[in-house]
Amino acid sequence: MAQNQKSGRVTIKEVAEDAGVSVAAVSKVLREAYGVSEALKTKVRASMKKLNYRPLATARGMRGQTFTIGVTFPDLRNPFFADILAGINSALERTQYQLMLGVSLSTPLIEETLIDSMIDRQMDGLILVGTTVNPAFLEPTASRKPLVTIGHHVEGESSFDTVNNDDRLGAILVVRHLVANGYRKIAMLSLNSTTSTLITEREHGYRQAMGDHGLQEHVQILRVGQTLREVQTATRRLLQSPDKPDALFCWTDFIALEVISIATELGLAIPDDLAVVGYDNTMYCDFAQNNLTSVDQSGEVLGLQSARLLIERIRGRQEAEHFVVTPRVVARGSSLAVGGRGMGQGS
């Protein structure tokens, strides 16, 4: 009866008929627009409820908003993204915005397709986590849609907001921590991305800190892909070389856990033969079998702030804002030799 035969959906027209008002009036109630009498509001709301009306987001998007926010993640294997999502979720909880996620498989081309397809679906705003797309793609996109990035560093960006932890400082803190615990030959296991600015920042911080501690001769950066096999091959080679480092700083926890596995298989004791440090301080760090020292950048805060900034953008803010979290090292067993290491405590 009141239902559209085709889709089984109640439309705004049916609500209007039921309430005895115009379609425009129902629309106004829906949007909580100004200039509607309480009486009409009450009537319309009653009909909506009675008919179990749900506005069609796609139709709303034709003229107005879809109330959809798109979030892109590089992958689903890195548990850090769950923390970010939790933050975004809690920021959006009391709003009418709905989250839709996309995964780019850390591939710039797939990510561009994904972003385009989110715009084709009229999403009201985008949060890009750990984006790898070209700036030449990002700029025009941002000029057309409210956009916030997490984990992307750009100097004086004005067309979109950014949310970051201070990745350079994070790396500096790691080196400082390792040096304070007697490690000297500190290598870095980095990502072989050509576009990740987050990686650039961490590498920069690592180099800088090594220099500051007079350890430039030990600077060694391995840039490796994310597949298990690549990490294994590179790490095995490094740890079996005559020039084996005594500490390995990994760009993310997930990779650090693999390193612990490989080192263990090679018969190396952690942290005595090798210290391992990760980044992101994900829940796996706390597990006794990992006991992984890591850098906390508070994914939940990053997620929360990005959603907050995005909503502001959607509501009309024009000037860019850049939110930065200060990272901190959470020291655990993987870098704390019992009673300190024999060598190098003199600094």
Add this chain to the structure above:
Amino acid sequence: MAQNQKSGRVTIKEVAEDAGVSVAAVSKVLREAYGVSEALKTKVRASMKKLNYRPLATARGMRGQTFTIGVTFPDLRNPFFADILAGINSALERTQYQLMLGVSLSTPLIEETLIDSMIDRQMDGLILVGTTVNPAFLEPTASRKPLVTIGHHVEGESSFDTVNNDDRLGAILVVRHLVANGYRKIAMLSLNSTTSTLITEREHGYRQAMGDHGLQEHVQILRVGQTLREVQTATRRLLQSPDKPDALFCWTDFIALEVISIATELGLAIPDDLAVVGYDNTMYCDFAQNNLTSVDQSGEVLGLQSARLLIERIRGRQEAEHFVVTPRVVARGSSLAVGGRGMGQGS
């Protein structure tokens, strides 16, 4: 010029003008509909390319399809879902369908909202992974949208397709494996869900297998939530009780890794004092520090098949199909006491 001022978007109308044909003709080329001359096709395609035309999915959805497939996951913490996603992705690679993900935080109410909002966004079909919503909600939803579930068991379901591994058999294989390795007091760490049929199946298999091996007196099922704190509290209590089991079968890897951590902290040796077995055979099982025996249910196959079935449904198939994968135990160090256990090898 050729661009719509407002959104900076090229519309089908502008393509039609550029190509000197009607809007309907462009639409037909877009949909690869029958009855279009090669000459017209070529012309239109050239204009599309030249103007960099992208159809607006929301507008297409008003009459036809949006070419969007919605996938719901319980959470982003369980690495198993990355495997499923990989399978779905590879099935959709050569199609024009775009994936949009939603996360329900293992909460039925949030999941229902999520599903509704995906329908409001005119998604062409839905894949529900580890759904927890009520059948009373699922049935009417499935009658309106093509739907496939992964990890949801229903007897003779006819309104949607299901893709599963044989969860009952999986549990049976675990008990059999543990018994063969000398364990007797085998407890199960399960999930306190009231709606998960997957859990019911695994519990059933566990009970049945324990009975088959004459171990009904040792049947012990702990139903616990997914938060770290809940798992910790329950596991600590269990492992410190006088009636401590000698093996613990965990409903998913992620929980099993926590159990390994807790047991380690309590000074229990794995697998000598306690065997631990997980489910899903995620990549973490292979890490030397975990070395976790687990049940492989091939998430990638589950994902691939679900996408395949969904596309068939969208294309019009009416009869339900039910795909089942046979699970297998992947034995690792967490359940293989060196040289076998002293007791109970007599069976």
Add this chain to the structure above:
DNA sequence: CTGAAAGCGCTTACAG
């Protein structure tokens, strides 16, 4: 405060 009408960008019968 309320409503009739136009319009968003597509697809879908229906003529020709």
Add this chain to the structure above:
DNA sequence: CTGAAAGCGCTTACAG
């Protein structure tokens, strides 16, 4: 094979 027109379910000026 091609196109003019109606329509999908909303929102947006614009009258009243």
